[in-house]
Amino acid sequence: MIKIEHLVKNYGSNCAVDDISFEVGEGEIVGFLGPNGAGKSTTMNILTGYLSSTSGKVTIDGIDILTDPIGAKRLIGYLPEQPPLYLDMTVEEYLNFNYELKGCRLDRARHLGEICDTVKIRDVYRKVIRTLSKGYRQRVGIAQALIGNPKVIIFDEPTVGLDPKQIIEIRNLIRGLGKAHTVILSTHILQEVQAVCDRIVIINKGKIVANEKTENISSAVDRSRRFNAKICGPQKEVLAMLRGMPGISYAEALAERDGEAYTYMVESEYGVDIRKKLFFDLAARGWALIGLEALGMSLEDIFITVVDQSEERPSKAARPVRRSRGQEKNTLEREVGATLLEDAKKQRAEAALHQTEDDE
Amino acid sequence: MFAIYRKEMRSYFINPIGYVYLGVFLVFSALLCCYTTLIAATYDTSTYFTYLIFTFVILIPILTMRLFAEERKLRTEQLLLTAPVTITGMVLGKYFAALTMYVGGILISCINFIPLYIIGAAESMGEDTALTHIGPVTGEIVGSVLALILLGAALIAVGTLISALTENQLSAAVITIGVIAAMVLLNVFNLLTDSDGQPIIASYAVRFVLDWVSVISRFSAFSQGIFDFSALLYYVSLAFIFLFLTVRVYEKRRWG
Numbered sequence: 001m002i003k004i005e006h007l008v009k010n011y012g013s014n015c016a017v018d019d020i021s022f023e024v025g026e027g028e029i030v031g032f033l034g035p036n037g038a039g040k041s042t043t044m045n046i047l048t049g050y051l052s053s054t055s056g057k058v059t060i061d062g063i064d065i066l067t068d069p070i071g072a073k074r075l076i077g078y079l080p081e082q083p084p085l086y087l088d089m090t091v092e093e094y095l096n097f098n099y100e101l102k103g104c105r106l107d108r109a110r111h112l113g114e115i116c117d118t119v120k121i122r123d124v125y126r127k128v129i130r131t132l133s134k135g136y137r138q139r140v141g142i143a144q145a146l147i148g149n150p151k152v153i154i155f156d157e158p159t160v161g162l163d164p165k166q167i168i169e170i171r172n173l174i175r176g177l178g179k180a181h182t183v184i185l186s187t188h189i190l191q192e193v194q195a196v197c198d199r200i201v202i203i204n205k206g207k208i209v210a211n212e213k214t215e216n217i218s219s220a221v222d223r224s225r226r227f228n229a230k231i232c233g234p235q236k237e238v239l240a241m242l243r244g245m246p247g248i249s250y251a252e253a254l255a256e257r258d259g260e261a262y263t264y265m266v267e268s269e270y271g272v273d274i275r276k277k278l279f280f281d282l283a284a285r286g287w288a289l290i291g292l293e294a295l296g297m298s299l300e301d302i303f304i305t306v307v308d309q310s311e312e313r314p315s316k317a318a319r320p321v322r323r324s325r326g327q328e329k330n331t332l333e334r335e336v337g338a339t340l341l342e343d344a345k346k347q348r349a350e351a352a353l354h355q356t357e358d359d360e
Numbered sequence: 361m362f363a364i365y366r367k368e369m370r371s372y373f374i375n376p377i378g379y380v381y382l383g384v385f386l387v388f389s390a391l392l393c394c395y396t397t398l399i400a401a402t403y404d405t406s407t408y409f410t411y412l413i414f415t416f417v418i419l420i421p422i423l424t425m426r427l428f429a430e431e432r433k434l435r436t437e438q439l440l441l442t443a444p445v446t447i448t449g450m451v452l453g454k455y456f457a458a459l460t461m462y463v464g465g466i467l468i469s470c471i472n473f474i475p476l477y478i479i480g481a482a483e484s485m486g487e488d489t490a491l492t493h494i495g496p497v498t499g500e501i502v503g504s505v506l507a508l509i510l511l512g513a514a515l516i517a518v519g520t521l522i523s524a525l526t527e528n529q530l531s532a533a534v535i536t537i538g539v540i541a542a543m544v545l546l547n548v549f550n551l552l553t554d555s556d557g558q559p560i561i562a563s564y565a566v567r568f569v570l571d572w573v574s575v576i577s578r579f580s581a582f583s584q585g586i587f588d589f590s591a592l593l594y595y596v597s598l599a600f601i602f603l604f605l606t607v608r609v610y611e612k613r614r615w616g
Contacts (some may be wrong), residue, residue: 011616049443050616073444084439086367088374100363101443144439 001026001182002152003184007056009042009206016042017053019207024199029178031214032186032195040186041081043203044156047184048078060152073304074102077150077181081157083141087130091121091140094129095147101209104148111147117172119143135166142173155185159192171196219357227275228254230291231282232261233307238287239264245281249270261290361445364453368427381422385465388415393472404471404494405478406583409504413576416512416546423458428606429532447610455520462512466505473501498583499513506581510595511575511593515540517602524606547574568604 002024009017017039022031034040044053047058047154058065065072086094095112104111114121122130138158145153147311157172159167175196177183187193193200194216200217202210203327210217231238242251244265249269256263268274275292282289304342389412396408431437433532440450473496480495487494519536526532550558550567561567571577578595581588 015596045438050438050442050614070444072445076442079436080435080438080442080443082435084434084436086371086436087434088371093370097363097367098439098443100366100446102439103363103444 001028001061002184003057003059004043007043007046007058007059008054009039009046010050010054016206017129019056020203020206020208022201022208022211023052024182024184026182027178027180028199029183029185029197030171031197031200032184032203033188033190033193033200034186034209037189038203039206040188040203041156044078044154044184048076048154049073050078051079059339074148075151077143077145077147077153079145079153079155081160083137083354084144085137085140087131088128090128091132091143092126094140096148098144101114102148107150110271111149115146118146120169120177135162138162138166142170150181152184155183157186157188159187159189160237167192196271225270226290226295227266227268227288228293228295229266229278230258230261231264231287231289232259232286233282233285235262238262238282241281241285242266243275244259245278247274247277261288263291264296265301310317364440364445364450365457367455368457369460372457377422377426378461381461382465383469385415386469389469391474393518394411395615397476397496398479401478401563403494405473405476405496405501405504406471408506409579409583410478412508413511413544413579416515417537417541420462420512420515420519420540420546421533423461424516424523424536425529425533427458428521428527431529433529441610441614446450451520451524451610455517457518457604459513459519462516463509466508468590470501470505474479478503481494497585500583503582503585503587504579506587507579507591510582510592514540514575514595514598514602515543517599517606518543521602521606521609524609541575543575545574545576547571547577564609 002105004023005021007017007020008015020039032040032131033045042051046053047060047065049065052066055330060075061074063072063075070326086097089097096108099108099112100122116125119142121139121143124136124140126334129137132140142155142158146157158174159170163172171192173274174183174185178196185193194217197214200210200214202217203209209292229242239251239253242248247268248266250265250267252265254263266274266278279289279294370467372381372401386537392411392415393408396411397403397405400407428437431440441447476496484494486498518539519532522536522539523529523532526535547570550559550570560569561570575595577589578588
């Protein structure tokens, strides 16, 4: 349905998108994952014809966006990062304007009615958009993208700035859309793509790092390496023992105390499951392990594990140059690490948020 | 294009801007008409139209300032540029909306001439109208209105381009006022003379160029009720050039 071949976009000497190629099949929901500034929005803006590429080819259902932009745009519904709303219009006026703008030929009243039911904005239909909350504005933006029943729907960070309940609702909505439409969704939140998408394309610094089915990425991600361990015992000695334990690459005492128990952050080496060993070793010393909580993975970890995994199964993943394994990991770590530190923190916050969602 | 035209027309009246424009223009033109004809005790409307041109230096930017600047600021241009509409269609839709407001205002302001016709009719009562015409000259008025519309068509295109270049309504308005004022006033320098009655700008070539560039110098034939085809062509090409540049601005931004 969507075919991107060797897409390059330069802003002056700055290369935002560097030779990206991938395809999206009909009815597929693809997640476009990457840190801020990785080139997600640029790619989406090129897909929708808002920007032109420096080189490369984009076809939507066989129509080239450069040679027949109008024809290609007819097939696309787009929700940009900031929903393009006219704040002084009512929802009704806004949707009608979009209906006319897109030259839609469906039965107007029925089509708009259906869309309002899908995104649940009937109760604000006659309100001025300026007065709506962020969540409703986002939905009006989504409604706009659905007008004309486009074959392809593109969402750029659709859940940014929404509260957890709204996030879940929007995700469910997008999942529902995947039945009848081809959907591309960009985000920097892993859980989001895991929850919604069939396939995940990870992009960093303008290059595709991984292009995998969601199950593959999820299984990589399940092997979490970081734990918060709550251990009863003298802090210094426990920490010394943890640091000396084979399989543990890093340990740190956190400033958290629960009676006689202290909390430690423990990071295992790649591919080692330390949980059982940790339990028995501590028990042998008479220190009780009273809590063990796996921490969410940062995007940084995911990049590394995903690339690692695709090395074990050399298949689809795009890697620039083949190096020895250790080298590869190191350079990637360095490259990714700097840009991702911020995101890693956000990611953890997001993970915590998820915990609460799940509790609901 | 029609969707964008309708949206712009609606937005003139959702926002106070359309009402402000029409209100200010109608009040001002009525006052001008009073002072230049009724109080001056003349049927000659040429002074009225000259002053009207100067009011448009301030009023046209009100119509054009938000056309593109606002869309850019609110990021709604992304909606228009990813919709199945050509850039030319988008620019023309907005341009014609502003032009409609402008022409509408001028047409409504034609009620200002009614008192002149009434007085003219009263005065010519019992006179032999075959020999002397008493009252306003309809040909002159129609010609001037037509010229005013053409002039506005060119100036609105200038405002459209400037709005596309800026992100802030206010700066769009200020720059537009400056540019339009320059375009209107350029040939004023030609009229300046020193104490001996010689023009300050001695070179004929310079005066010719200033006259040619100035949008106001083409006005005179129309205001005498003569249809000046070259002036029509001049104003229409001016509008075309500025609209073409606006389209180019958007094309270029895509490739930026």
